[in-house]
Amino acid sequence: xxxxxxxxxxxxxxxxxxxxxxxxxxxxLALEVTQESFVRHLKSYNxxxxxxxxxxxxxxxxxxxxVYRSRGKFKIVESPERSTGVNEEDRFIVREESSxxxxxxxxxxxxxxxxxVLAVNGVPYxxxxxxxxLSAVNVKVRIHRARTQLRKFLVESE
Amino acid sequence: xxxxxxxxxxxxxxxxxxxxxxxxxxxxxxxVKFYNNAVEFLQQEKMLHTVLRQKAPLDKPVNVLQSxxxxxxxxxxxxxxxxxxxxxxxxxxxxxxxxxxLNQESDIYRRFVIxxxxxxxxxxxxxxxxxxxxxxxxxxxEGYWEVTLKLPSGEHRxxxxxxxxxxxxxxxxxxxxxxxxxxxxxILQI
Numbered sequence: 001x002x003x004x005x006x007x008x009x010x011x012x013x014x015x016x017x018x019x020x021x022x023x024x025x026x027x028x029l030a031l032e033v034t035q036e037s038f039v040r041h042l043k044s045y046n047x048x049x050x051x052x053x054x055x056x057x058x059x060x061x062x063x064x065x066x067v068y069r070s071r072g073k074f075k076i077v078e079s080p081e082r083s084t085g086v087n088e089e090d091r092f093i094v095r096e097e098s099s100x101x102x103x104x105x106x107x108x109x110x111x112x113x114x115x116x117v118l119a120v121n122g123v124p125y126x127x128x129x130x131x132x133x134l135s136a137v138n139v140k141v142r143i144h145r146a147r148t149q150l151r152k153f154l155v156e157s158e
Numbered sequence: 159x160x161x162x163x164x165x166x167x168x169x170x171x172x173x174x175x176x177x178x179x180x181x182x183x184x185x186x187x188x189x190v191k192f193y194n195n196a197v198e199f200l201q202q203e204k205m206l207h208t209v210l211r212q213k214a215p216l217d218k219p220v221n222v223l224q225s226x227x228x229x230x231x232x233x234x235x236x237x238x239x240x241x242x243x244x245x246x247x248x249x250x251x252x253x254x255x256x257x258x259x260l261n262q263e264s265d266i267y268r269r270f271v272i273x274x275x276x277x278x279x280x281x282x283x284x285x286x287x288x289x290x291x292x293x294x295x296x297x298x299x300e301g302y303w304e305v306t307l308k309l310p311s312g313e314h315r316x317x318x319x320x321x322x323x324x325x326x327x328x329x330x331x332x333x334x335x336x337x338x339x340x341x342x343x344x345i346l347q348i
Contacts, residue, residue, distance in 0.1 A: 018210050039254050101209045119171045120206055144167035
């Protein structure tokens with residue numbers, strides 16, 4: 001495997017995992033879809049191509065939709081997995097503000113929430129636009145609108 | 159006056175052009191309302207990052223094939239799947255192994271947290287710091303201290319150091335052992 005892809009993988013594995021986890025709320029599923037998405041992405045990778053994350057995120061979104069279809073149900077964002085015992089410190093710290101943030105995030109329009117999670121995970125606007133089929137201007141406007149709405153929801157919940 | 163609040167999001171997401179950076183800095187300095195807005199969005203962003211990062215990073219490789227097989231309803235299905243995969247030519251397996259090998263060689267970020275109220279200094283020492291003290295930073299107002307360190311895979315031993323001389327094992331990790339100096343170290347397997 002070329003070093004270029006290794007660098008890409010190390011840069012994006014946690015971002016993709018975090019994005020998928022937020023979308024499906026299931027750690028095991030997010031982990032599995034992350035792995036599977038990289039496998040599919042690597043299969044389509046041509047050494048001469050420039051690697052872009054938009055294809056990876058598109059593959060991941062489609063893989064998640066496939067899983068949802070096969071299971072016959074849609075699972076939306078759930079509360080944080082603080083009680084799963086993944087990390088000892090997750091049980092150690094219980095933050096009220098986290099649940100407020102989750103509640104506020106749930107109130108966002110689904111696409112806006114997706115845009116925001118991608119942006120927070122450091123995915124460039126151009127790649128977000130490619131992944132979600134939105135123009136660069138649209139991405140820019142909607143991400144800020146999502147942040148503004150989030151702030152409004154957080155203020156309302158206080 | 160044109161609303162340029164979206165510059166704050168561009169700033170947060172590292173999407174500002176050079177011209178926009180100039181504009182942003184000038185606004186922050188000369189427009190109190192814009193400055194307050196920027197600070198509020200920054201604080202919100204910190205919270206958002208904390209929430210999204212709360213979940214453990216991708217630190218344990220999953221064998222995609224194995225997990226799919228075990229979910230099938232029986233040995234027959236597993237056998238059929240393995241047979242089918244062997245005909246495909248192993249490309250998928252090869253790619254899976256390549257991804258899994260990347261996971262194995264990558265380092266893992268681990269967050270260490272301890273609650274110590276009325277303490278001026280908390281540090282961590284361990285095999286991964288070559289037993290050099292690394293300071294933790296205070297987090298919030300409830301006496302929590304934290305630090306995130308990059309650790310290679312394997313077994314690690316460590317301890318917190320309170321106020322420079324009191325060694326304390328991680329209260330959230332049950333595995334411990336005494337070292338040659340009589341201190342109790344936590345054992346962490348990654």
